[in-house]
Amino acid sequence: MVRLRLDLAYDGSGFSGWARQPGRRTVQEIVEVALGRLFHLAAPPALTVAGRTDAGVHARGQVAHVDVPAASWASTGPSARRGMAGLLTSDVRARSVTVAADGFDARFSALWRRYSYQVCDDPAVADPLRRGDTLWHRRGLDVDRMNEAAAACLGEHDFAAYCRRRGGASTVRSLLRLSWARQASGAAVAEVVADAFCHNMVRALVGALLAVGDGRREITWPREVLAAGVRDPAVHVVPPHGLCLEEVRYPPDSELSQRALATRRHR
Amino acid sequence: MVRLRLDLAYDGSGFSGWARQPGRRTVQEIVEVALGRLFHLAAPPALTVAGRTDAGVHARGQVAHVDVPAASWASTGPSARRGMAGLLTSDVRARSVTVAADGFDARFSALWRRYSYQVCDDPAVADPLRRGDTLWHRRGLDVDRMNEAAAACLGEHDFAAYCRRRGGASTVRSLLRLSWARQASGAAVAEVVADAFCHNMVRALVGALLAVGDGRREITWPREVLAAGVRDPAVHVVPPHGLCLEEVRYPPDSELSQRALATRRHR
Numbered sequence: 001m002v003r004l005r006l007d008l009a010y011d012g013s014g015f016s017g018w019a020r021q022p023g024r025r026t027v028q029e030i031v032e033v034a035l036g037r038l039f040h041l042a043a044p045p046a047l048t049v050a051g052r053t054d055a056g057v058h059a060r061g062q063v064a065h066v067d068v069p070a071a072s073w074a075s076t077g078p079s080a081r082r083g084m085a086g087l088l089t090s091d092v093r094a095r096s097v098t099v100a101a102d103g104f105d106a107r108f109s110a111l112w113r114r115y116s117y118q119v120c121d122d123p124a125v126a127d128p129l130r131r132g133d134t135l136w137h138r139r140g141l142d143v144d145r146m147n148e149a150a151a152a153c154l155g156e157h158d159f160a161a162y163c164r165r166r167g168g169a170s171t172v173r174s175l176l177r178l179s180w181a182r183q184a185s186g187a188a189v190a191e192v193v194a195d196a197f198c199h200n201m202v203r204a205l206v207g208a209l210l211a212v213g214d215g216r217r218e219i220t221w222p223r224e225v226l227a228a229g230v231r232d233p234a235v236h237v238v239p240p241h242g243l244c245l246e247e248v249r250y251p252p253d254s255e256l257s258q259r260a261l262a263t264r265r266h267r
Numbered sequence: 268m269v270r271l272r273l274d275l276a277y278d279g280s281g282f283s284g285w286a287r288q289p290g291r292r293t294v295q296e297i298v299e300v301a302l303g304r305l306f307h308l309a310a311p312p313a314l315t316v317a318g319r320t321d322a323g324v325h326a327r328g329q330v331a332h333v334d335v336p337a338a339s340w341a342s343t344g345p346s347a348r349r350g351m352a353g354l355l356t357s358d359v360r361a362r363s364v365t366v367a368a369d370g371f372d373a374r375f376s377a378l379w380r381r382y383s384y385q386v387c388d389d390p391a392v393a394d395p396l397r398r399g400d401t402l403w404h405r406r407g408l409d410v411d412r413m414n415e416a417a418a419a420c421l422g423e424h425d426f427a428a429y430c431r432r433r434g435g436a437s438t439v440r441s442l443l444r445l446s447w448a449r450q451a452s453g454a455a456v457a458e459v460v461a462d463a464f465c466h467n468m469v470r471a472l473v474g475a476l477l478a479v480g481d482g483r484r485e486i487t488w489p490r491e492v493l494a495a496g497v498r499d500p501a502v503h504v505v506p507p508h509g510l511c512l513e514e515v516r517y518p519p520d521s522e523l524s525q526r527a528l529a530t531r532r533h534r
Contacts, residue, residue, distance in 0.1 A: 011395040058396055081390055093393040123348055126360040128278040129325055129511070133396050244396070 001067045004080075005100040006031070006047070008062040011091040012240065013132055017055040018062075027053070027092060031064070034087035034094075038080065039072035050106045050248040051113050051197070056240030058133055061114070061247040065106040073099070103257030104250070108264055112176055113197060114247040117190040117206045117238070118183075121214075125186030134187060135242035139214035141188050143180045146213040150178040150190075152223035153205065161225050161232060162205050163198035170266075171198050178205065180213075188213075191246075200237055207236040268334045271347075272367040273298070273314070275329040278358040279507065280399055284322040285329075294320070294359060298331070301354035301361075305347065306339035317373045317515040318380050318464070323507030325400055328381070328514040332373040340366070370524030371517070375531055379443055380464060381514040384457040384473045384505070385450075388481075392453030401454060402509035406481035408455050410447045413480040417445040417457075419490035420472065428492050428499060429472050430465035437533075438465050445472065447480075455480075458513075467504050474503040 008031065016024035020032075028047055036044035050063040076083065080097035088094065103109070118134045120126055121141040127134070153175055160171040177193035190209070192202050208225060211217040225232045251259050275298065283291035287299075295314055303311035317330040343350065347364035355361065370376070385401045387393055388408040394401070420442055427438040444460035457476070459469050475492060478484040492499045518526050 009393060009395055011398070060394060060396070085390060090398050091395045093390065093395055095391050095393060123352060123360065124362050126276060126362060127327060128276055128358045128360055129327070129400050131278070131357050132399075 002070045002073045003065055003067050003100040003104060004073070005096075005098050005104060005106065006064045006066065007095040008064060009060045009093045009095055010058060010062070011132065012053060012056050012058040014091050015055065017057065018049055018051070018053045027059075027062075030088065030092055031094070032066075034084055035066060035068070037087055038083045039068050039076055041068070041072065048106050050110050051245045053243075053245055054200075054240055057243045057245070058241075059245040062245050063106045063110075063248045063250075065100055065104060101253035101256055103253075103260065105256070105260045106248075108260035109250050109256045110196070110263075111249045111251055111259065112193050112195050113245065114177075114191065114193045114249070115197070115202050116244050116246050117192065117202060117242045118187050118244075119189070119206075119210065119242060120185075120187045122186055127185060127187075130185075130187070133241060133244060135238060137210060137214070139216075141180075141210065141213035142215070143182060143188055143213065145215075145219055146180045146188075146190075146209045149209055149212040149219045149222045150180070150205075152220070153178060153226055157226055158229055159198060159201055159226065160229050161227075162201050162208070162235070163231075164200045166199055169198070173198060173201070178209075180209070202243060203237045203240065204235050206242075207238045210238065211236070269337045269340045270332055270334050270367040270371060271340070272363075272365050272371060272373065273331045273333065274362040275331060276327045276360045276362055277325060277329070278399065279320060279323050279325040281358050282322065284324065285316055285318070285320045294326075294329075297355065297359055298361070299333075301351055302333060302335070304354055305350045306335050306343055308335070308339065315373050317377050318512045320510075320512055321467075321507055324510045324512070325508075326512040329512050330373045330377075330515045330517075332367055332371060368520035368523055370520075370527065372523070372527045373515075375527035376517050376523045377463070377530075378516045378518055378526065379460050379462050380512065381444075381516070382459045382464070382469050383511050383513050384459065384469060384509045385454050385511075386456070386473075386477065386509060387452075387454045389453055394452060394454075397452075397454070400508060400511060402505060404477060404481070406483075408447075408477065408480035409482070410449060410455055410480065412482075412486055413447045413455075413457075413476045416476055416479040416486045416489045417447065417472075419487070420445060420493055424493055425496055426465060426468055426493065427496050428494075429468050429475070429502070430498075431467045433466055436465070440465060440468070445476075447476070469510060470504045470507065471502050473509075474505045477505065478503070 032044035047064045084094040174195045208222040299311035351361040388404045441462045475489040
């Protein structure tokens with residue numbers, strides 16, 4: 001068998017998220033079925049993914065791995081990307097299909113994930129072409145206020161206040177970056193980087209910050225919610241369509257196995 | 268009556284173009300109907316537009332004017348943009364609704380129109396989120412070659428070779444800018460500026476330049492086609508969805524009437 005790394009981009013609008021669900025159209029199923037056909041396998045192979053995006057969430061930098069028979073890869077490899085382009089619908093693209101370095105695990109080797117969340121708060125620059133990946137917010141946003149509030153949430157914390165709990169899993173995460181900037185288009189875009197994210201974490205953090213940005217809440221509020229450690233119903237989880245997985249970062253090849261081991265121990 | 272200036276943005280995907288056509292969904296009809304309801308008029312008022320975009324063509328900087336009773340404007344004016352947002356579908360936005368300066372004519376006062384055409388020629392950066400406003404081109408493009416070929420087409424010429432003729436109208440136009448640049452996303456984007464455009468002109472020029480950019484044609488070819496003065500079936504008119512009307516430029520208010528008169532004489 002040979003392990004392949006897939007770099008994927010998709011428009012999440014038409015999907016019930018990444019993860020396979022019976023009777024639903026999911027990115028995982030579409031890509032697995034395409035791989036099965038590309039490599040002439042008896043059944044679609046199983047993908048392991050870096051970020052299990054929710055329904056409606058987009059990706060430009062999703063990473064997954066899959067193990068396929070070495071003979072299949074040998075015969076198809078060079079034209080794998082072109083082959084996938086012909087097998088996938090236009091809302092998913094395999095940007096590259098390559099042999100992964102030894103020890104690579106798309107999920108456990110990752111150092112961090114970077115998401116963006118795009119908001120348009122000014123009807124004078126509203127762009128209907130971007131309505132599929134931009135939240136239209138009715139009130140004007142003060143980016144400086146949001147950045148001040150965001151900075152207070154950086155670091156390693158228990159993000160239980162901003163997560164939908166799943167079983168007994170840890171909700172301790174390292175939030176490495178959370179900052180807003182105005183784009184040339186006039187939209188405000190958040191960059192959010194963490195070692196990993198728990199469920200709904202970006203959308204809940206963004207919701208808390210929008211309330212600061214438009215003046216409904218004090219700058220100190222998002223940090224207070226974090227410190228309280230329980231979900232606060234006053235935090236509005238923003239819709240999925242403004243969210244995009246932009247990048248997954250891995251360590252140098254020599255450290256892939258070590259990183260995967262450390263992550264598995266940690267979670 | 269008072270003359271209003273509307274600045275409009277739309278996703279052309281769901282429209283049979285700007286201009287009203289019986290039984291078709293058009294931008295003009297959607298906006299006129301919304302204006303009729305906003306101002307409580309007996310019938311939708313007639314819009315005059317700067318650029319009659321074709322089916323599938325987008326706009327971020329479309330400009331139109333409409334004359335409405337002064338009393339209607341007096342009662343609705345301050346909330347006109349918000350009112351329009353509630354009346355329009357999400358694929359059209361009125362970015363502003365203001366009283367036009369004296370002598371303003373959205374079509375005839377314009378100095379020039381600026382369009383963009385966006386092409387992705389590299390599967391490694393294909394973005395499904397932008398597939399609605401980006402042409403996916405199978406061959407790699409050399410932007411420098413395209414810019415050299417484009418420069419040779421600048422200036423005032425009879426663009427009959429690049430236009431679908433409509434009646435006996437002149438096809439002489441001043442092409443003020445035609446240049447390509449790589450975006451941060453990896454896409455190649457053409458900026459095209461002319462005093463006005465005849466039908467299909469941008470899409471035919473882009474088609475000729477893509478053939479230069481991917482090596483199918485010589486750098487001198489687009490200029491030779493222009494000089495021949497007749498439509499060349501070898502010029503492929505590219506699809507509408509990569510095209511967007513970005514900006515319409517007007518002279519200072521004091522010159523609006525004069526410009527409109529000069530344009531009317533000229534056409």
